[in-house]
Amino acid sequence: MTKQETKKTLVFIQKLVNKRSPAIITPNTLLFEDGHLDSMNILDVVGYIEEKIQRKLTDEELVMKNFQSVSTIERTFFQT
Amino acid sequence: MIDTYFITGATGTLGKRIVVQLLEHTESNLILLLHKQGRGTNSDKLLRDLFGINNSSYVNRVKLVQGDITQPRLGLETELYKDISACITHIIHSAASTRFDLSLEKARLINVEGTKNTLGLFEHLKSPTHFAFLSTAYVAGKNTGTIMEQPLSSAAGFVNTYEQSKYEAEQCVQKSEGVTSIYRLSTIIGDSTTGAVDHFTAPHQALRIMHIGLAAMVPGTPDYVVDLIPSDYASRAIINLLIKPLTFGNTYHITAGADRSFTLQELLEQSFKSLTRFDPEWARKGYPSPPIVSQQTFDLFLSSAEDAGNILVHNVLGAMKHFAHQLTFPKEFDRTNIDAALPSYHIDLPHISTYYPDVVKYCVSTKFGRT
Numbered sequence: 001m002t003k004q005e006t007k008k009t010l011v012f013i014q015k016l017v018n019k020r021s022p023a024i025i026t027p028n029t030l031l032f033e034d035g036h037l038d039s040m041n042i043l044d045v046v047g048y049i050e051e052k053i054q055r056k057l058t059d060e061e062l063v064m065k066n067f068q069s070v071s072t073i074e075r076t077f078f079q080t
Numbered sequence: 081m082i083d084t085y086f087i088t089g090a091t092g093t094l095g096k097r098i099v100v101q102l103l104e105h106t107e108s109n110l111i112l113l114l115h116k117q118g119r120g121t122n123s124d125k126l127l128r129d130l131f132g133i134n135n136s137s138y139v140n141r142v143k144l145v146q147g148d149i150t151q152p153r154l155g156l157e158t159e160l161y162k163d164i165s166a167c168i169t170h171i172i173h174s175a176a177s178t179r180f181d182l183s184l185e186k187a188r189l190i191n192v193e194g195t196k197n198t199l200g201l202f203e204h205l206k207s208p209t210h211f212a213f214l215s216t217a218y219v220a221g222k223n224t225g226t227i228m229e230q231p232l233s234s235a236a237g238f239v240n241t242y243e244q245s246k247y248e249a250e251q252c253v254q255k256s257e258g259v260t261s262i263y264r265l266s267t268i269i270g271d272s273t274t275g276a277v278d279h280f281t282a283p284h285q286a287l288r289i290m291h292i293g294l295a296a297m298v299p300g301t302p303d304y305v306v307d308l309i310p311s312d313y314a315s316r317a318i319i320n321l322l323i324k325p326l327t328f329g330n331t332y333h334i335t336a337g338a339d340r341s342f343t344l345q346e347l348l349e350q351s352f353k354s355l356t357r358f359d360p361e362w363a364r365k366g367y368p369s370p371p372i373v374s375q376q377t378f379d380l381f382l383s384s385a386e387d388a389g390n391i392l393v394h395n396v397l398g399a400m401k402h403f404a405h406q407l408t409f410p411k412e413f414d415r416t417n418i419d420a421a422l423p424s425y426h427i428d429l430p431h432i433s434t435y436y437p438d439v440v441k442y443c444v445s446t447k448f449g450r451t
Contacts (some may be wrong), residue, residue, distance in 0.1 A: 004388075019279070019280075019449070020178075020179060022115040022116070031450070038179055039396065039398050040285050040396060041182060042391055042392060043288065043392070043396065043448070044449075044450050046392065047447065060387075060393055062388060062390045062391050063390075063391060064391050067391065
């Protein structure tokens, strides 16, 4: 994933967060654990990733540890 | 003397509409509290982007201040706090966290401490005229039957921390010595003319769960009245209450009532019908309409979902526990005060069947706010 793509993911997550709070998100912010995103936001994040990689995520990939932060998402889904 | 309104939560669903309507229908000046970590201080740009305000005479009547309702003196500098205290006459406190899944501590910090700090400003005003508090009809919590427009008992308990923290915030307002009003709003579903949704809440989440085929069942009874109101209507009712001096000092239910609402069974049927109509791809998947079950059956279903390793199942169904249980506590909201204050209120309120399909269409076309 290029820096620009990481930035796009950060912007996407930041928009989700800003619907409810003014918190600033960094690549290592714990998105769900620290309450920046709520349970339902997982649908937005999964939808975003699936659009980017143009395939459905598998059951094995749909585990919480893969969605902890923007960095985790980047490492798991976007690094080839 | 021209009134000056201080508004918290001005960037929220109702806050935005209240700002625009106060500018259009009164000559009042407005001071809007924006969060310190928020969108900066370029007021012209903010007013244009957030509220669609281009009219220069409107812009000149609005002052933006940056603060934080959870902080003493709302996080404002001492001098600024003193200056605005000298000119504010009215306060509209609409800032709140509407998340159902926050810990009680976090929900209290924003909803209770935030209200106390805003009341602190009201008590500090040179000419305090009116403090209006935007609350929720669901401060009624697990109470059933007719809910009156008056202080309520908390003995029945609450379904989530949002209900409890707003109940506690109401108590702070009721104890205040100034002239206060409490507007208890039903769940806002969308705009009655366009179907547009500003903020996706419990009913949209439930629809979304149905849309992804995970709504295997819904708790409640088929004839439960699901009280939902359109955002444009709610803001108009609030403005009319605010600018009518005779309506100060009371509690009002801004709700729809049974004759303008779907039952739970009807809501499920209409949701199914509208999803089929507006998302043919969804229709082809052939998801069944979820049955309505008892709370015990639903709890068993949720506990099995909580054990699931798949986070879509775990998170999404886990989210339902924070709001779906309200469907097992049937209630209707008395409207004596609001009918007296706004006699045409109920006549003008459209039945949900006239605009709900547009709301579903909006949800589907925006992927529930993602695009």
